[in-house]
Amino acid sequence: MIETLFFYLFASITCLAGLMVISSRNPVHSVLFLILAFFNAAGLFVLLGAEFLAMLLVVVYVGAVAVLFLFVVMMLDINFVELREGFQRYMPLGLGVGGVLLAEILFVFFNSADMPETVVMVNEVSNTRALGRILYTDYIYLFQLAGLILLVAMIGAIALTLRKRENVRRQSIASQTERTRADSIEVVSVPSNTGVKRS
Amino acid sequence: MSGLDLTYLIELGWLVLQVFIVIIPLLIGVAYLTLAERRVIGFMQLRKGPNVVGPFGLLQPFADALKLLSKETILPAGADKVTFVIAPMLTFVLALVAWAVIPFGESLVIADINVGILYLFAVSSLGVYGIIMAGWASNSKYAFLGALRSAAQMVSYEVSMGLVIITVLLCVGSLNLSDIIEAQRTVWFALPLFPMFIIFFISTLAETNRAPFDLPEGESELVAGYFVEYSSMSFALFFLGEYANMILMSAMTTILFLGGWLPPFDIYPLNIIPGPIWFILKICFVLFVFLWMRATTPRYRYDQLMRLGWKVFLPFSLIWVVLTAGFLISFDMLPATAGLN
Numbered sequence: 001m002i003e004t005l006f007f008y009l010f011a012s013i014t015c016l017a018g019l020m021v022i023s024s025r026n027p028v029h030s031v032l033f034l035i036l037a038f039f040n041a042a043g044l045f046v047l048l049g050a051e052f053l054a055m056l057l058v059v060v061y062v063g064a065v066a067v068l069f070l071f072v073v074m075m076l077d078i079n080f081v082e083l084r085e086g087f088q089r090y091m092p093l094g095l096g097v098g099g100v101l102l103a104e105i106l107f108v109f110f111n112s113a114d115m116p117e118t119v120v121m122v123n124e125v126s127n128t129r130a131l132g133r134i135l136y137t138d139y140i141y142l143f144q145l146a147g148l149i150l151l152v153a154m155i156g157a158i159a160l161t162l163r164k165r166e167n168v169r170r171q172s173i174a175s176q177t178e179r180t181r182a183d184s185i186e187v188v189s190v191p192s193n194t195g196v197k198r199s
Numbered sequence: 200m201s202g203l204d205l206t207y208l209i210e211l212g213w214l215v216l217q218v219f220i221v222i223i224p225l226l227i228g229v230a231y232l233t234l235a236e237r238r239v240i241g242f243m244q245l246r247k248g249p250n251v252v253g254p255f256g257l258l259q260p261f262a263d264a265l266k267l268l269s270k271e272t273i274l275p276a277g278a279d280k281v282t283f284v285i286a287p288m289l290t291f292v293l294a295l296v297a298w299a300v301i302p303f304g305e306s307l308v309i310a311d312i313n314v315g316i317l318y319l320f321a322v323s324s325l326g327v328y329g330i331i332m333a334g335w336a337s338n339s340k341y342a343f344l345g346a347l348r349s350a351a352q353m354v355s356y357e358v359s360m361g362l363v364i365i366t367v368l369l370c371v372g373s374l375n376l377s378d379i380i381e382a383q384r385t386v387w388f389a390l391p392l393f394p395m396f397i398i399f400f401i402s403t404l405a406e407t408n409r410a411p412f413d414l415p416e417g418e419s420e421l422v423a424g425y426f427v428e429y430s431s432m433s434f435a436l437f438f439l440g441e442y443a444n445m446i447l448m449s450a451m452t453t454i455l456f457l458g459g460w461l462p463p464f465d466i467y468p469l470n471i472i473p474g475p476i477w478f479i480l481k482i483c484f485v486l487f488v489f490l491w492m493r494a495t496t497p498r499y500r501y502d503q504l505m506r507l508g509w510k511v512f513l514p515f516s517l518i519w520v521v522l523t524a525g526f527l528i529s530f531d532m533l534p535a536t537a538g539l540n
Contacts, residue, residue: 002207028335032282035328052374055317063324067331067354071347074335126313128374171502 003047010043027073035066052128217309221298229442230260236490243494270431275337278428282336287429287436290329294443297322301450302377304460304474315376316364319451320357323406326444327353330415330425333437337428345424348501349408349415355505356405359512363399366392366516366523367455372534380459382534387463389456395519396456398512400488403448405508407441409489411496412504449485450478457481 017037021030038061045054135143188196234249234256241248250256274280300315302308312318327350334346368374370392371382382388389396405412416424426437453459458481460474499507527533 026279028279029282032332051312051314052317055314055321058321059317059324063321063327063357064354067327067350070331071350074331074343075347126374128314173506 007044007047010040010047013037014040014044027076028070031066031070031073034069035062038062038066050127052126052131214309218299221301221303221309222295225295225298225443225446226439228446229439230264232442232446232486233263233438234260235486236493239487239490240494243491264435267431267435272431272433273428275339275428277338279336279338282332283428284433286329286333286336287426287433287440289332290326290440291436291443293322293325293329294440294447297447298450300376301447301454302380302459303478306377307460307475308377311375311377314374316368316374316379316455319376319447320361320364323444323447323451324353324357326406326440329437329440333429334425337425339428341422342425342427345415345427349425352408352412352414352504352508353406355508356402356512359398359508359516360402360406362513362516362520363395363402364455366395366520369520369523369527370534376454376459380454380461383458383461384465387456387458387461392456392519392523395516396452398516399455400452400485401507402512403452404489404492405504407444407448407489409445410493411499413493413498414501414504445486445489446482449482449489452485453478453481457485 014037017033017040020033021037024030024033038057042054042057042062045051045057190196237259238248238250238256248256249259252258252262274283297319299309300312300318302311330349330353331346334342334344334349337343367379367388370388371379373379373382404410408415414424426434429437460478462469462472462477
Protein backbone atom coordinates (compact mmCIF):
# COMPACT_ATOMS: atom_id res chain seq x y z
CA MET A 1 0.00 0.00 0.00
CA ILE A 2 2.71 2.43 1.09
CA GLU A 3 4.81 1.43 -1.91
CA THR A 4 1.99 2.22 -4.32
CA LEU A 5 1.52 5.55 -2.61
CA PHE A 6 5.21 6.37 -2.99
CA PHE A 7 5.18 5.18 -6.60
CA TYR A 8 2.42 7.61 -7.49
CA LEU A 9 4.13 10.36 -5.50
CA PHE A 10 7.48 9.93 -7.26
CA ALA A 11 5.92 9.32 -10.66
CA SER A 12 3.65 12.36 -10.53
CA ILE A 13 6.45 14.64 -9.30
CA THR A 14 8.71 13.30 -12.07
CA CYS A 15 6.09 14.07 -14.71
CA LEU A 16 5.30 17.50 -13.29
CA ALA A 17 8.96 18.40 -13.00
CA GLY A 18 9.52 17.22 -16.58
CA LEU A 19 6.69 19.46 -17.72
CA MET A 20 8.15 22.39 -15.82
CA VAL A 21 11.57 21.81 -17.42
CA ILE A 22 10.17 22.65 -20.82
CA SER A 23 7.64 25.25 -19.75
CA SER A 24 9.40 27.42 -17.17
CA ARG A 25 10.57 30.79 -18.45
CA ASN A 26 13.87 30.92 -16.64
CA PRO A 27 16.48 28.40 -17.87
CA VAL A 28 17.99 28.10 -14.39
CA HIS A 29 14.59 27.03 -13.08
CA SER A 30 14.43 24.52 -15.93
CA VAL A 31 17.69 22.93 -14.79
CA LEU A 32 16.53 22.88 -11.19
CA PHE A 33 13.33 21.11 -12.23
CA LEU A 34 15.42 18.68 -14.27
CA ILE A 35 17.32 17.87 -11.09
CA LEU A 36 14.05 17.32 -9.26
CA ALA A 37 12.99 14.94 -12.03
CA PHE A 38 16.30 13.01 -11.76
CA PHE A 39 15.85 12.78 -8.05
CA ASN A 40 12.36 11.34 -8.29
CA ALA A 41 13.49 8.90 -10.96
CA ALA A 42 16.06 7.73 -8.41
CA GLY A 43 13.17 7.26 -5.99
CA LEU A 44 11.39 5.09 -8.58
CA PHE A 45 14.57 2.99 -8.93
CA VAL A 46 14.60 2.45 -5.18
CA LEU A 47 10.99 1.25 -5.32
CA LEU A 48 12.02 -1.21 -8.05
CA GLY A 49 14.67 -2.58 -5.70
CA ALA A 50 17.52 -1.24 -7.80
CA GLU A 51 19.17 0.78 -5.07
CA PHE A 52 22.59 0.77 -6.73
CA LEU A 53 21.23 2.35 -9.91
CA ALA A 54 19.30 4.86 -7.83
CA MET A 55 22.40 6.00 -5.98
CA LEU A 56 24.42 6.07 -9.19
CA LEU A 57 21.77 8.26 -10.80
CA VAL A 58 22.02 10.71 -7.93
CA VAL A 59 25.84 10.66 -7.74
CA VAL A 60 26.50 10.92 -11.47
CA TYR A 61 23.60 12.89 -12.89
CA VAL A 62 22.49 15.05 -10.02
CA GLY A 63 25.83 15.38 -8.26
CA ALA A 64 28.07 15.97 -11.28
CA VAL A 65 26.37 16.39 -14.66
CA ALA A 66 23.57 18.68 -13.51
CA VAL A 67 25.99 20.85 -11.54
CA LEU A 68 27.90 21.53 -14.76
CA PHE A 69 24.61 22.20 -16.56
CA LEU A 70 23.62 24.70 -13.91
CA PHE A 71 27.07 26.25 -14.09
CA VAL A 72 26.88 26.81 -17.82
CA VAL A 73 23.28 28.04 -17.79
CA MET A 74 23.96 30.49 -14.98
CA MET A 75 27.05 31.90 -16.67
CA LEU A 76 25.43 32.39 -20.05
CA ASP A 77 23.98 35.76 -20.86
CA ILE A 78 20.60 34.56 -22.05
CA ASN A 79 17.94 36.67 -23.61
CA PHE A 80 14.71 35.13 -22.36
CA VAL A 81 12.56 36.57 -25.15
CA GLU A 82 14.85 35.31 -27.90
CA LEU A 83 14.77 31.88 -26.33
CA ARG A 84 11.01 31.62 -26.90
CA GLU A 85 11.23 32.53 -30.58
CA GLY A 86 12.43 29.20 -31.91
CA PHE A 87 9.46 27.43 -30.32
CA GLN A 88 7.39 27.03 -33.50
CA ARG A 89 10.37 25.95 -35.54
CA TYR A 90 11.50 23.25 -33.09
CA MET A 91 8.05 22.01 -32.12
CA PRO A 92 7.63 19.44 -34.94
CA LEU A 93 11.02 17.92 -34.10
CA GLY A 94 10.13 17.75 -30.40
CA LEU A 95 6.74 16.25 -31.15
CA GLY A 96 8.42 13.68 -33.41
CA VAL A 97 10.87 12.55 -30.71
CA GLY A 98 8.10 12.51 -28.12
CA GLY A 99 5.88 10.49 -30.47
CA VAL A 100 8.58 7.86 -31.05
CA LEU A 101 9.14 7.49 -27.30
CA LEU A 102 5.40 7.27 -26.65
CA ALA A 103 5.08 4.60 -29.38
CA GLU A 104 7.88 2.59 -27.74
CA ILE A 105 6.23 2.76 -24.34
CA LEU A 106 2.85 1.77 -25.79
CA PHE A 107 4.49 -1.11 -27.68
CA VAL A 108 6.04 -2.41 -24.46
CA PHE A 109 2.80 -1.89 -22.60
CA PHE A 110 0.65 -3.88 -25.06
CA ASN A 111 3.21 -6.62 -25.69
CA SER A 112 4.32 -7.02 -22.10
CA ALA A 113 3.45 -10.72 -22.28
CA ASP A 114 6.07 -11.34 -25.01
CA MET A 115 8.82 -9.39 -23.28
CA PRO A 116 11.64 -11.27 -21.53
CA GLU A 117 10.83 -11.73 -17.88
CA THR A 118 12.65 -9.42 -15.51
CA VAL A 119 15.07 -11.57 -13.59
CA VAL A 120 13.94 -11.90 -10.03
CA MET A 121 16.87 -11.11 -7.79
CA VAL A 122 17.84 -13.87 -5.45
CA ASN A 123 17.89 -12.39 -2.00
CA GLU A 124 21.40 -13.56 -1.25
CA VAL A 125 22.91 -11.43 -4.00
CA SER A 126 22.60 -7.67 -3.69
CA ASN A 127 22.04 -5.93 -6.97
CA THR A 128 25.40 -4.18 -6.73
CA ARG A 129 27.10 -7.57 -6.81
CA ALA A 130 24.76 -8.88 -9.49
CA LEU A 131 25.44 -5.89 -11.73
CA GLY A 132 29.18 -6.22 -11.18
CA ARG A 133 29.14 -9.90 -12.06
CA ILE A 134 27.31 -9.33 -15.32
CA LEU A 135 29.20 -6.19 -16.28
CA TYR A 136 32.70 -7.54 -15.62
CA THR A 137 32.20 -11.04 -16.99
CA ASP A 138 29.67 -11.24 -19.83
CA TYR A 139 29.96 -7.68 -21.08
CA ILE A 140 33.57 -6.86 -20.25
CA TYR A 141 34.52 -5.92 -23.83
CA LEU A 142 31.52 -3.66 -24.27
CA PHE A 143 32.24 -2.14 -20.88
CA GLN A 144 35.87 -1.42 -21.79
CA LEU A 145 34.74 -0.05 -25.15
CA ALA A 146 32.35 2.36 -23.43
CA GLY A 147 35.22 3.47 -21.22
CA LEU A 148 37.43 4.07 -24.24
CA ILE A 149 34.73 6.12 -25.95
CA LEU A 150 34.38 8.29 -22.86
CA LEU A 151 38.16 8.71 -22.74
CA VAL A 152 38.22 9.83 -26.37
CA ALA A 153 35.37 12.25 -25.67
CA MET A 154 37.27 13.65 -22.71
CA ILE A 155 40.50 14.10 -24.65
CA GLY A 156 38.49 15.71 -27.46
CA ALA A 157 36.87 18.18 -25.09
CA ILE A 158 40.22 19.09 -23.59
CA ALA A 159 41.85 19.47 -27.02
CA LEU A 160 39.02 21.72 -28.18
CA THR A 161 39.11 24.05 -25.21
CA LEU A 162 42.79 24.14 -24.32
CA ARG A 163 44.48 27.24 -25.61
CA LYS A 164 48.13 28.01 -25.21
CA ARG A 165 48.55 31.50 -23.88
CA GLU A 166 51.84 33.28 -23.95
CA ASN A 167 53.21 35.74 -21.44
CA VAL A 168 51.27 34.13 -18.62
CA ARG A 169 53.02 33.94 -15.29
CA ARG A 170 52.57 30.51 -13.80
CA GLN A 171 53.59 29.25 -10.44
CA SER A 172 56.02 26.37 -10.72
CA ILE A 173 55.72 24.71 -7.37
CA ALA A 174 58.55 22.25 -8.03
CA SER A 175 61.10 24.97 -8.76
CA GLN A 176 59.82 26.99 -5.83
CA THR A 177 60.38 24.23 -3.36
CA GLU A 178 63.73 23.35 -4.85
CA ARG A 179 65.11 26.81 -4.18
CA THR A 180 67.86 26.79 -1.62
CA ARG A 181 69.27 29.50 0.55
CA ALA A 182 72.41 29.60 -1.56
CA ASP A 183 70.72 30.56 -4.83
CA SER A 184 68.21 33.03 -3.48
CA ILE A 185 69.89 34.96 -0.69
CA GLU A 186 73.13 36.84 -0.89
CA VAL A 187 74.58 38.48 2.17
CA VAL A 188 76.45 41.67 1.42
CA SER A 189 78.23 43.79 3.93
CA VAL A 190 77.76 47.40 2.93
CA PRO A 191 80.29 50.01 3.97
CA SER A 192 78.62 53.28 4.89
CA ASN A 193 78.16 56.00 2.25
CA THR A 194 78.99 53.73 -0.70
CA GLY A 195 75.96 51.53 -1.43
CA VAL A 196 76.00 48.06 -2.95
CA LYS A 197 77.89 47.50 -6.17
CA ARG A 198 76.58 44.62 -8.25
CA SER A 199 79.14 42.76 -10.28
CA MET B 200 -7.20 -4.16 7.73
CA SER B 201 -7.35 -2.06 10.89
CA GLY B 202 -4.79 -4.37 12.52
CA LEU B 203 -2.48 -3.80 9.57
CA ASP B 204 -2.96 -0.07 9.86
CA LEU B 205 -2.15 -0.17 13.56
CA THR B 206 1.16 -1.98 13.00
CA TYR B 207 1.99 0.52 10.28
CA LEU B 208 1.22 3.36 12.65
CA ILE B 209 3.32 1.87 15.43
CA GLU B 210 6.22 1.32 13.02
CA LEU B 211 5.87 4.86 11.72
CA GLY B 212 5.79 6.26 15.25
CA TRP B 213 8.90 4.25 16.21
CA LEU B 214 10.68 5.50 13.10
CA VAL B 215 9.81 9.12 13.86
CA LEU B 216 11.03 8.62 17.42
CA GLN B 217 14.33 7.18 16.13
CA VAL B 218 14.75 10.14 13.84
CA PHE B 219 14.29 12.52 16.75
CA ILE B 220 16.69 10.52 18.91
CA VAL B 221 19.35 11.09 16.25
CA ILE B 222 18.55 14.64 15.19
CA ILE B 223 18.10 16.37 18.53
CA PRO B 224 21.53 15.39 19.93
CA LEU B 225 22.96 16.23 16.52
CA LEU B 226 21.57 19.77 16.63
CA ILE B 227 22.80 20.24 20.19
CA GLY B 228 26.15 18.93 18.97
CA VAL B 229 26.12 21.50 16.19
CA ALA B 230 25.37 24.27 18.70
CA TYR B 231 28.26 23.21 20.89
CA LEU B 232 30.56 22.74 17.92
CA THR B 233 30.22 26.47 17.20
CA LEU B 234 31.12 27.17 20.82
CA ALA B 235 33.97 24.65 20.78
CA GLU B 236 35.33 26.24 17.64
CA ARG B 237 35.45 29.68 19.20
CA ARG B 238 36.90 28.41 22.45
CA VAL B 239 39.52 26.12 20.87
CA ILE B 240 40.68 28.74 18.40
CA GLY B 241 40.64 31.25 21.24
CA PHE B 242 42.98 29.12 23.32
CA MET B 243 45.23 28.45 20.34
CA GLN B 244 45.54 32.20 19.82
CA LEU B 245 46.13 32.83 23.54
CA ARG B 246 42.77 34.48 24.17
CA LYS B 247 39.83 33.22 26.16
CA GLY B 248 37.01 33.04 23.62
CA PRO B 249 33.37 33.45 24.70
CA ASN B 250 33.24 32.64 28.43
CA VAL B 251 30.66 35.05 29.78
CA VAL B 252 27.21 33.61 28.99
CA GLY B 253 26.65 30.78 31.47
CA PRO B 254 29.43 28.72 33.10
CA PHE B 255 32.46 28.53 30.74
CA GLY B 256 30.26 30.24 28.13
CA LEU B 257 28.16 27.09 27.80
CA LEU B 258 24.98 29.05 27.08
CA GLN B 259 26.61 31.12 24.32
CA PRO B 260 25.18 29.05 21.39
CA PHE B 261 21.65 29.53 22.70
CA ALA B 262 22.19 33.24 23.11
CA ASP B 263 23.41 33.37 19.51
CA ALA B 264 20.41 31.38 18.29
CA LEU B 265 17.97 33.68 20.12
CA LYS B 266 19.69 36.72 18.68
CA LEU B 267 19.41 35.33 15.15
CA LEU B 268 15.74 34.44 15.68
CA SER B 269 14.88 37.96 16.70
CA LYS B 270 16.46 39.50 13.58
CA GLU B 271 14.53 40.54 10.52
CA THR B 272 14.46 38.23 7.51
CA ILE B 273 15.43 40.28 4.47
CA LEU B 274 14.47 39.32 0.93
CA PRO B 275 16.68 41.29 -1.47
CA ALA B 276 14.70 43.20 -4.09
CA GLY B 277 16.27 41.54 -7.14
CA ALA B 278 16.29 38.07 -5.66
CA ASP B 279 14.58 35.04 -7.12
CA LYS B 280 12.25 34.66 -4.16
CA VAL B 281 11.38 30.96 -4.22
CA THR B 282 14.92 29.74 -4.91
CA PHE B 283 16.26 32.19 -2.33
CA VAL B 284 14.04 30.72 0.37
CA ILE B 285 14.50 27.06 -0.66
CA ALA B 286 18.33 27.19 -0.72
CA PRO B 287 19.00 27.36 3.05
CA MET B 288 16.32 24.75 3.72
CA LEU B 289 17.91 22.42 1.17
CA THR B 290 21.35 22.84 2.75
CA PHE B 291 19.96 22.10 6.19
CA VAL B 292 17.82 19.13 5.13
CA LEU B 293 20.70 17.54 3.19
CA ALA B 294 22.95 17.88 6.21
CA LEU B 295 20.41 15.93 8.25
CA VAL B 296 19.13 13.19 5.90
CA ALA B 297 22.56 11.60 5.62
CA TRP B 298 22.38 10.57 9.29
CA ALA B 299 19.72 7.99 8.40
CA VAL B 300 22.41 5.48 7.43
CA ILE B 301 25.13 6.25 9.97
CA PRO B 302 25.65 3.28 12.32
CA PHE B 303 26.20 4.45 15.90
CA GLY B 304 26.84 0.99 17.26
CA GLU B 305 26.36 -2.64 16.44
CA SER B 306 22.95 -2.67 14.62
CA LEU B 307 22.25 0.80 16.05
CA VAL B 308 21.24 2.46 12.81
CA ILE B 309 17.98 3.88 11.46
CA ALA B 310 18.29 2.39 7.96
CA ASP B 311 20.91 -0.30 7.41
CA ILE B 312 20.85 -0.14 3.62
CA ASN B 313 23.05 -2.16 1.26
CA VAL B 314 24.51 0.85 -0.50
CA GLY B 315 25.08 2.99 2.59
CA ILE B 316 28.39 4.49 1.52
CA LEU B 317 27.00 5.40 -1.89
CA TYR B 318 24.04 7.05 -0.19
CA LEU B 319 26.39 9.13 1.95
CA PHE B 320 28.45 10.04 -1.11
CA ALA B 321 25.30 10.99 -3.04
CA VAL B 322 23.92 13.16 -0.25
CA SER B 323 27.24 14.90 0.31
CA SER B 324 27.52 15.61 -3.41
CA LEU B 325 24.07 17.22 -3.35
CA GLY B 326 25.21 19.76 -0.78
CA VAL B 327 26.55 21.94 -3.56
CA TYR B 328 23.03 22.76 -4.75
CA GLY B 329 22.09 24.70 -1.65
CA ILE B 330 25.14 26.86 -2.20
CA ILE B 331 24.69 27.37 -5.94
CA MET B 332 21.00 28.17 -5.53
CA ALA B 333 21.74 30.64 -2.73
CA GLY B 334 24.47 32.35 -4.73
CA TRP B 335 22.41 32.62 -7.87
CA ALA B 336 19.12 33.61 -6.25
CA SER B 337 20.71 36.38 -4.18
CA ASN B 338 21.36 38.33 -7.39
CA SER B 339 24.59 39.69 -6.01
CA LYS B 340 28.11 39.51 -7.45
CA TYR B 341 29.78 38.45 -4.24
CA ALA B 342 27.27 35.72 -3.53
CA PHE B 343 27.47 34.46 -7.10
CA LEU B 344 31.27 34.37 -7.14
CA GLY B 345 31.28 32.54 -3.84
CA ALA B 346 28.80 30.01 -5.15
CA LEU B 347 30.80 29.40 -8.34
CA ARG B 348 34.00 28.88 -6.40
CA SER B 349 32.29 26.54 -4.04
CA ALA B 350 30.66 24.48 -6.78
CA ALA B 351 33.93 24.02 -8.67
CA GLN B 352 35.77 23.18 -5.48
CA MET B 353 33.27 20.60 -4.26
CA VAL B 354 33.01 18.88 -7.64
CA SER B 355 36.81 18.69 -7.91
CA TYR B 356 37.43 17.21 -4.49
CA GLU B 357 34.56 14.75 -4.82
CA VAL B 358 36.54 12.95 -7.52
CA SER B 359 39.45 12.11 -5.26
CA MET B 360 37.06 11.36 -2.40
CA GLY B 361 35.31 8.83 -4.62
CA LEU B 362 38.61 7.12 -5.39
CA VAL B 363 39.53 6.99 -1.70
CA ILE B 364 36.16 5.39 -0.95
CA ILE B 365 36.80 2.85 -3.73
CA THR B 366 40.11 1.92 -2.11
CA VAL B 367 38.38 1.27 1.18
CA LEU B 368 35.62 -0.68 -0.54
CA LEU B 369 38.26 -2.90 -2.21
CA CYS B 370 39.44 -3.91 1.25
CA VAL B 371 35.91 -4.48 2.55
CA GLY B 372 33.97 -6.05 -0.31
CA SER B 373 30.68 -4.44 0.66
CA LEU B 374 28.99 -1.07 0.37
CA ASN B 375 27.24 -1.48 3.70
CA LEU B 376 28.53 0.84 6.43
CA SER B 377 28.25 -1.76 9.21
CA ASP B 378 30.28 -4.22 7.08
CA ILE B 379 32.90 -1.51 6.53
CA ILE B 380 33.27 -1.08 10.28
CA GLU B 381 33.27 -4.83 10.95
CA ALA B 382 36.10 -5.24 8.45
CA GLN B 383 38.27 -3.02 10.66
CA ARG B 384 38.10 -5.32 13.65
CA THR B 385 41.73 -6.41 13.23
CA VAL B 386 43.20 -3.09 12.15
CA TRP B 387 41.71 0.33 11.42
CA PHE B 388 42.07 1.30 7.78
CA ALA B 389 43.84 4.49 8.88
CA LEU B 390 47.03 2.43 9.30
CA PRO B 391 47.32 0.33 6.11
CA LEU B 392 45.75 3.08 3.99
CA PHE B 393 47.43 5.97 5.77
CA PRO B 394 48.03 8.21 2.70
CA MET B 395 44.40 7.72 1.70
CA PHE B 396 43.30 8.71 5.18
CA ILE B 397 45.18 12.00 4.86
CA ILE B 398 43.81 12.64 1.36
CA PHE B 399 40.29 11.87 2.53
CA PHE B 400 40.60 14.19 5.48
CA ILE B 401 41.92 17.06 3.36
CA SER B 402 39.17 16.44 0.80
CA THR B 403 36.55 16.65 3.53
CA LEU B 404 38.01 20.01 4.52
CA ALA B 405 37.54 21.15 0.93
CA GLU B 406 34.10 19.57 0.71
CA THR B 407 32.83 21.39 3.80
CA ASN B 408 34.45 24.68 2.71
CA ARG B 409 36.57 24.84 5.82
CA ALA B 410 39.90 26.56 6.28
CA PRO B 411 42.35 26.35 4.53
CA PHE B 412 39.87 25.88 1.67
CA ASP B 413 37.26 28.40 2.79
CA LEU B 414 37.49 30.43 -0.41
CA PRO B 415 33.72 30.42 -1.03
CA GLU B 416 33.34 32.44 2.14
CA GLY B 417 36.61 34.39 1.83
CA GLU B 418 35.50 37.28 4.01
CA SER B 419 38.39 39.49 2.98
CA GLU B 420 37.54 39.37 -0.75
CA LEU B 421 33.92 38.22 -1.04
CA VAL B 422 32.56 39.72 2.20
CA ALA B 423 31.08 36.36 3.16
CA GLY B 424 30.56 34.55 -0.13
CA TYR B 425 27.32 32.85 -0.98
CA PHE B 426 25.35 33.88 2.08
CA VAL B 427 26.01 37.64 2.11
CA GLU B 428 22.39 38.41 1.42
CA TYR B 429 20.99 36.10 4.05
CA SER B 430 19.97 37.23 7.49
CA SER B 431 18.17 35.93 10.53
CA MET B 432 16.91 32.34 10.46
CA SER B 433 17.82 31.65 6.83
CA PHE B 434 21.41 32.54 7.71
CA ALA B 435 21.18 30.35 10.79
CA LEU B 436 20.03 27.42 8.62
CA PHE B 437 23.14 27.77 6.43
CA PHE B 438 25.28 27.94 9.51
CA LEU B 439 23.66 24.89 11.07
CA GLY B 440 23.87 23.01 7.78
CA GLU B 441 27.55 23.78 7.41
CA TYR B 442 28.42 22.62 10.90
CA ALA B 443 26.17 19.56 10.64
CA ASN B 444 28.06 18.75 7.44
CA MET B 445 31.34 19.01 9.33
CA ILE B 446 30.06 16.50 11.88
CA LEU B 447 28.82 14.26 9.07
CA MET B 448 32.17 14.32 7.32
CA SER B 449 33.92 13.52 10.59
CA ALA B 450 31.53 10.61 11.03
CA MET B 451 32.38 9.44 7.51
CA THR B 452 36.11 9.66 8.25
CA THR B 453 35.52 7.72 11.44
CA ILE B 454 33.54 5.02 9.68
CA LEU B 455 35.94 4.62 6.77
CA PHE B 456 39.25 4.90 8.57
CA LEU B 457 38.97 4.98 12.35
CA GLY B 458 36.90 1.86 12.91
CA GLY B 459 33.53 3.48 13.68
CA TRP B 460 32.18 2.19 16.98
CA LEU B 461 34.99 -0.31 17.56
CA PRO B 462 37.33 0.27 20.52
CA PRO B 463 40.99 0.81 19.56
CA PHE B 464 41.99 -2.50 21.12
CA ASP B 465 39.64 -5.34 21.97
CA ILE B 466 40.94 -5.66 25.55
CA TYR B 467 39.22 -5.49 28.92
CA PRO B 468 38.86 -1.90 30.10
CA LEU B 469 38.38 -0.60 26.59
CA ASN B 470 35.74 -3.00 25.31
CA ILE B 471 33.26 -2.45 28.14
CA ILE B 472 32.78 1.15 26.98
CA PRO B 473 29.74 1.02 24.68
CA GLY B 474 30.23 1.48 20.94
CA PRO B 475 28.32 4.76 20.50
CA ILE B 476 30.65 6.42 23.04
CA TRP B 477 33.71 5.37 21.05
CA PHE B 478 32.01 6.59 17.89
CA ILE B 479 31.28 10.01 19.40
CA LEU B 480 34.78 10.30 20.88
CA LYS B 481 36.35 9.60 17.49
CA ILE B 482 34.06 12.13 15.81
CA CYS B 483 35.06 14.69 18.44
CA PHE B 484 38.73 13.99 17.74
CA VAL B 485 38.29 14.50 13.99
CA LEU B 486 36.29 17.67 14.65
CA PHE B 487 39.07 18.95 16.87
CA VAL B 488 41.50 18.46 13.99
CA PHE B 489 39.09 20.45 11.79
CA LEU B 490 39.24 23.35 14.25
CA TRP B 491 42.99 22.95 14.68
CA MET B 492 43.46 23.23 10.91
CA ARG B 493 41.44 26.44 10.88
CA ALA B 494 43.61 27.99 13.57
CA THR B 495 46.85 26.85 11.94
CA THR B 496 46.71 27.16 8.17
CA PRO B 497 46.44 30.24 5.95
CA ARG B 498 43.88 30.24 3.14
CA TYR B 499 44.90 28.68 -0.18
CA ARG B 500 44.89 30.64 -3.39
CA TYR B 501 42.22 29.40 -5.79
CA ASP B 502 44.58 28.04 -8.47
CA GLN B 503 46.61 26.28 -5.79
CA LEU B 504 43.44 24.66 -4.49
CA MET B 505 42.53 23.38 -7.94
CA ARG B 506 46.08 22.19 -8.56
CA LEU B 507 46.06 20.24 -5.31
CA GLY B 508 42.75 18.59 -6.15
CA TRP B 509 43.33 17.69 -9.79
CA LYS B 510 47.09 17.38 -10.17
CA VAL B 511 48.12 15.94 -6.81
CA PHE B 512 45.26 14.10 -5.13
CA LEU B 513 43.58 12.67 -8.22
CA PRO B 514 46.67 10.95 -9.75
CA PHE B 515 47.91 9.84 -6.35
CA SER B 516 44.63 8.29 -5.26
CA LEU B 517 44.22 6.68 -8.69
CA ILE B 518 47.65 5.06 -8.38
CA TRP B 519 46.83 3.97 -4.86
CA VAL B 520 43.59 2.31 -6.03
CA VAL B 521 45.59 0.31 -8.60
CA LEU B 522 48.27 -0.55 -6.04
CA THR B 523 45.74 -1.69 -3.46
CA ALA B 524 43.89 -3.81 -6.00
CA GLY B 525 47.17 -5.32 -7.20
CA PHE B 526 48.32 -6.03 -3.66
CA LEU B 527 45.03 -7.64 -2.66
CA ILE B 528 44.98 -9.83 -5.76
CA SER B 529 48.63 -10.90 -5.70
CA PHE B 530 48.53 -11.86 -2.01
CA ASP B 531 45.08 -13.40 -2.41
CA MET B 532 43.68 -11.14 0.28
CA LEU B 533 40.54 -10.02 -1.54
CA PRO B 534 37.59 -10.05 0.84
CA ALA B 535 35.48 -13.19 0.55
CA THR B 536 32.68 -12.79 -1.93
CA ALA B 537 30.47 -15.55 -0.59
CA GLY B 538 28.58 -15.09 2.63
CA LEU B 539 28.52 -11.30 2.53
CA ASN B 540 25.42 -9.93 0.88
